[in-house]
Amino acid sequence: MSPAAxxxxxxxxxxxxxxxxxxxxxxxxxxxxxxxxKKRVPVHRTTLFYFLGGMALFLFGIQLVTGxxxxxxxxxxxxxxxxxxxxxMTEIEYGWLFRSVHSWSANLLIGVLLLHILTTFMMxxxxxxxxxxxxxxxxxxxxxxxxxxxxxxxxxxxxxxxATGVGTEIAGTVPFVGxxxxxxxxxxxxxxxxxxxxxxxxxxxxxxLAAFALLGVHLFLVxxxxxxxxxxxxxxxxxxxxxPSIPFVPHFLLRxxxxxxxxxxxxxxxxxxxxxxxxxxxxxFGPTPKGIKPEWYFLAMYQAxxxxxxxxxxxxxxxxxxxxxxxxxxxxxxxxxxxxxxxGAGRGGPRRILNFLAAVAVVFFIVMTAxxxxx
Amino acid sequence: MRPALRIIAPVALLVGAAVVLAAQExxxxxxxxxxxxxxxxxxxxxxxxxxxxxxxxxxxxxxxxQKRLLVTAQDLAADVHWQKGMRCQDCHGGDPxxxxxxxxxxxxxxxxxxxxxxxxxxxxxxHADIGFMRHYKPSPRTDQLAEYWTSGxxxxxxxxxxLKVATxxxxxxxxxxxxxxxAKHGILAVxxxxxxxxxxxxxxxxARCHADKELMAGREYHGRPLGHDQxxxxxxxxxxxxxxDKGDLSAPTCNNCHGNHGAVPPQVDSVAxxxxxxxxxxxxxxxxxxxxxxxxxxxxxxxxTCHNAHDIVHPTDxxxxxxxxxxxLQCHAETERKAKGGxxxxxxxxxxxxxxxxxxxxxxxxxxTTLSEAERLGMxxxxxxxxxxxxxxALTNARxxxxxxxxxxxxxxxxxxxxxxxxxxxxxxAALQEHDNRRIWLAATLAPILLxxxxxxxxxxxxPAPAE
Numbered sequence: 010m011s012p013a014a015x016x017x018x019x020x021x022x023x024x025x026x027x028x029x030x031x032x033x034x035x036x037x038x039x040x041x042x043x044x045x046x047k048k049r050v051p052v053h054r055t056t057l058f059y060f061l062g063g064m065a066l067f068l069f070g071i072q073l074v075t076g077x078x079x080x081x082x083x084x085x086x087x088x089x090x091x092x093x094x095x096x097x098m099t100e101i102e103y104g105w106l107f108r109s110v111h112s113w114s115a116n117l118l119i120g121v122l123l124l125h126i127l128t129t130f131m132m133x134x135x136x137x138x139x140x141x142x143x144x145x146x147x148x149x150x151x152x153x154x155x156x157x158x159x160x161x162x163x164x165x166x167x168x169x170x171x172a173t174g175v176g177t178e179i180a181g182t183v184p185f186v187g188x189x190x191x192x193x194x195x196x197x198x199x200x201x202x203x204x205x206x207x208x209x210x211x212x213x214x215x216x217x218l219a220a221f222a223l224l225g226v227h228l229f230l231v232x233x234x235x236x237x238x239x240x241x242x243x244x245x246x247x248x249x250x251x252x253p254s255i256p257f258v259p260h261f262l263l264r265x266x267x268x269x270x271x272x273x274x275x276x277x278x279x280x281x282x283x284x285x286x287x288x289x290x291x292x293x294f295g296p297t298p299k300g301i302k303p304e305w306y307f308l309a310m311y312q313a314x315x316x317x318x319x320x321x322x323x324x325x326x327x328x329x330x331x332x333x334x335x336x337x338x339x340x341x342x343x344x345x346x347x348x349x350x351x352x353g354a355g356r357g358g359p360r361r362i363l364n365f366l367a368a369v370a371v372v373f374f375i376v377m378t379a380x381x382x383x384x
Numbered sequence: 385m386r387p388a389l390r391i392i393a394p395v396a397l398l399v400g401a402a403v404v405l406a407a408q409e410x411x412x413x414x415x416x417x418x419x420x421x422x423x424x425x426x427x428x429x430x431x432x433x434x435x436x437x438x439x440x441x442x443x444x445x446x447x448x449x450q451k452r453l454l455v456t457a458q459d460l461a462a463d464v465h466w467q468k469g470m471r472c473q474d475c476h477g478g479d480p481x482x483x484x485x486x487x488x489x490x491x492x493x494x495x496x497x498x499x500x501x502x503x504x505x506x507x508x509x510x511h512a513d514i515g516f517m518r519h520y521k522p523s524p525r526t527d528q529l530a531e532y533w534t535s536g537x538x539x540x541x542x543x544x545x546x547l548k549v550a551t552x553x554x555x556x557x558x559x560x561x562x563x564x565x566x567a568k569h570g571i572l573a574v575x576x577x578x579x580x581x582x583x584x585x586x587x588x589x590x591a592r593c594h595a596d597k598e599l600m601a602g603r604e605y606h607g608r609p610l611g612h613d614q615x616x617x618x619x620x621x622x623x624x625x626x627x628x629d630k631g632d633l634s635a636p637t638c639n640n641c642h643g644n645h646g647a648v649p650p651q652v653d654s655v656a657x658x659x660x661x662x663x664x665x666x667x668x669x670x671x672x673x674x675x676x677x678x679x680x681x682x683x684x685x686x687x688x689t690c691h692n693a694h695d696i697v698h699p700t701d702x703x704x705x706x707x708x709x710x711x712x713l714q715c716h717a718e719t720e721r722k723a724k725g726g727x728x729x730x731x732x733x734x735x736x737x738x739x740x741x742x743x744x745x746x747x748x749x750x751x752x753t754t755l756s757e758a759e760r761l762g763m764x765x766x767x768x769x770x771x772x773x774x775x776x777x778a779l780t781n782a783r784x785x786x787x788x789x790x791x792x793x794x795x796x797x798x799x800x801x802x803x804x805x806x807x808x809x810x811x812x813x814a815a816l817q818e819h820d821n822r823r824i825w826l827a828a829t830l831a832p833i834l835l836x837x838x839x840x841x842x843x844x845x846x847x848p849a850p851a852e
Contacts, residue, residue, distance in 0.1 A: 095764060095766060099764050099767065255850045256850050260844070260847065260850055263840055263843065266840055267841060267844075270836055270837045270840070273833055274829075274833045274834065277830060277833070278830065281822040281825060282762075282823075284762040284763065284764070284822075286764075287764050287766065289766070
């Protein structure tokens with residue numbers, strides 16, 4: 010064997026580098042690799058919060074996969090919706106698993122998103138130049154809440170049917186446009202098969218498209234601006250760039266994966282030990298079942314609207330529900346506008362009012378949710 | 385013109401015209417009374433009480449011996465005849481425009497009700513006349529009078545001259561007075577909620593006489609005393625509770641079994657037919673049995689033999705078999721066989737039927753418990769739960785088929801239920817098994833996931849520190 014032949018790379022290595030060259034040349038993967046190599050994640054006391062975004066992304070991926078599998082068998086009509094979900098749970102191989110994982114994962118996702126937003130707020134990670142990242146994140150939360158609301162009706166069971174009626178009725182109390190919102194949401198005056206079709210379309214087409222678009226912008230901005238470091242940490246190390254960090258690939262990604270596997274294990278355990286129940290088929294002419302409640306993430310709002318008086322201050326033109334809906338709408342706007350309301354963010358000034366409002370909101374959410382659950 | 389005359393004049397003209405028309409038709413059959421052509425009455429302006437000489441006198445009678453002739457405006461206001469436009473003279477004749485006693489005397493057609501015995505024919509004059517009644521309804525009943533004379537009441541009145549029996553006004557009159565003295569005016573329509581014969585009030589109306597111990601004392605029908613406890617028994621029965629407590633207007637009251645105007649107690653051979661009016665399937669099954677012939681031979685009153693007559697309770701499985709509380713014991717117990725014609729074979733069949741019934745009940749209960757356990761564990765078993773209803777239906781069907789008194793027929797029906805239960809039980813067991821399998825699956829899934837996590841953590845720990 011000649012020395013030249015000895016030094017030549019083996020055949021399979023040669024082939025793989027040919028494939029690599031082919032892909033790199035056409036897909037421009039060099040820049041992606043360069044970006045991955047360049048991306049670093051700061052290491053400090055609250056680094057754990059950085060995992061929440063990746064966790065939300067992972068759960069969204071689970072939603073996509075299980076959702077696609079469910080859509081292969083689900084039939085969105087009032088005559089077949091309930092039966093098809095029952096068939097998924099009893100007749101389709103591992104159908105019970107996909108449905109339960111889909112439902113549990115949706116709930117975990119909302120929980121993770123709420124935590125993600127709360128920790129981002131705590132770290133003031135929305136400050137310049139990350140205002141749009143914050144706005145897209147909050148909009149994504151709203152979209153996932155809409156995912157939850159629309160998906161809740163799809164099994165067409167009694168609880169979902171009535172809860173959708175109540176939910177859309179609340180939307181109908183929005184001043185000026187409420188009646189139109191109600192008609193558009195229900196595809197008519199009442200919750201019917203048309204509402205089911207509309208919610209299905211919303212759940213599997215409109216919301217995913219919107220979610221992908223916003224997620225794309227959100228991830229791009231995260232990539233562009235990098236991870237935000239709390240001002241106090243940056244100052245301690247003499248600047249944001251001087252804060253110790255680890256490469257995203259592979260150091261942070263591997264740690265991320267530990268979290269994902271953990272989430273997968275939790276989902277599997279929840280699905281196997283507490284399968285998501287189906288309930289009884291919806292009966293549009295039947296009585297409203299006692300104790301109807303929305304999903305836990307709407308419970309605080311629902312409970313608050315429930316305890317509001319029919320008319321505020323005895324004024325006939327000021328229904329309690331309308332006041333509540335307008336109030337929660339304004340709350341949503343305030344959350345969206347947080348980066349602009351925190352005027353002292355850039356110079357590290359105090360944030361007393363926003364902190365107070367956030368604390369009140371968190372306490373309100375926990376107390377009202379607990380009240381709703383125990384009632 | 386004085387206001388009163390404004391009303392009297394057209395009325396007088398109308399009445400006059402009616403008299404002329406009636407005279408021309410010579411009281412032809414099927415025509416309404418002379419002074420009250422029904423169609424015209426409906427349109428005629430109501431004669432004000434002040435202008436009705438009948439009321440002017442009869443509403444103010446105070447002498448004790450004349451009180452029986454008292455008719456108040458309130459009585460008439462509620463009266464269906466008055467509401468339909470009929471006036472005093474349409475039933476009694478006479479002339480209401482004459483404000484003197486001559487109103488009675490001057491007319492040949494003046495009719496009085498001298499005793500209760502006159503009432504059926506008095507009412508029947510119109511109510512048995514299809515031509516007249518058709519003015520008010522396209523398909524009116526006109527057989528009430530004929531029926532009445534075949535009833536226990538009618539026969540007692542006609543044959544024995546018993547004036548205490550019920551006549552038309554006893555049941556249809558406003559709720560005051562009693563028996564034959566019940567108000568003769570203020571007759572309410574049957575559908576009127578206040579009518580004494582409205583479904584929910586009928587039994588109480590019958591009870592006014594039939595629960596009166598003194599009135600019923602010594603009275604009998606076909607040699608058997610009438611008794612006075614029927615209402616109390618019916619009130620506590622499944623039928624009484626359904627009608628009065630649950631408001632189920634389809635539940636039977638007195639007239640459903642005894643008839644309305646031709647009310648008589650159903651006889652031994654017709655009890656099953658009376659019950660069969662509602663319980664058609666069971667009655668038909670019973671009709672084709674040997675048991676029915678035996679009952680007739682022994683003088684036993686069909687359904688009432690086991691279920692009683694008025695105090696009918698909700699039937700339970702305890703009524704079947706040869707154990708304490710079972711109705712079969714009444715004839716098939718060893719001590720009763722000779723006297724009642726029961727047999728040992730019948731006793732064995734009864735015991736067997738009960739055993740088979742209990743067997744299916746136990747199977748259904750077990751399947752139900754297993755399904756509940758699966759539901760508690762979060763398993764989806766609504767489909768087998770729905771299927772289990774078929775077994776319950778089969779059990780209900782078998783309970784009906786007991787009235788064939790054929791073991792094979794009942795056991796075939798029970799077998800259908802058993803077949804369903806076996807399948808449901810299998811599915812319920814499979815759900816529980818599936819639940820166990822999921823735990824195994826979970827363990828099998830968690831193990832590699834946790835292993836990967838451990839490997840990842842170990843790898844991360846061994847990774848060289850990244851360059852700053």
